[in-house]
Amino acid sequence: MLSKSETFRKSERLCSKKAIAELFENGKAFYSFPFQIIWTTAEGESEFPAQVAISVSKRIFRRAVKRNLIRRRIREAYRKNKHILYDYLVTSNTRISFIIIFKDSSVPEYLAMEKAVCKSLTKLTEHINVK
Secondary structure (H helix, E strand, C coil): CCCCCCCCCHHHECCCHHHHHHHHHHCEEEEECCEEEEEEECCCCCCCCEEEEEEECCCCCCCHHHHHHHHHHHHHHHHHHCHHHHHHHHHHCCCEEEEEEECCCCCCCHHHHHHHHHHHHHHHHHHHHHC
């Protein structure tokens, strides 16, 4: 039901500084080029099974224009392909919060970014399945 919707609402974003700090302290991490994914199971009730934050390093990309471009491409690819993750989370009745950290030093094209996001989401479902 929610997994068929291709929207990305405010309630799907991970905005709480406290939740992000806890994610970095207690989260599990893996690397799927060009992303590092840090995730943890979430407590509480929400209408969406996953909350996500997206980060691009200021050290690698000095200009905000490039950082914003990369963030927009990641967000769009996630929005279009989140059903990969949501289908698994809904069937297993699990809630997670995670952060996608972009680690490459070049700005990839959108299609390459979308492939990488799909691969990362698939890998995330495998990591959640292992728990």
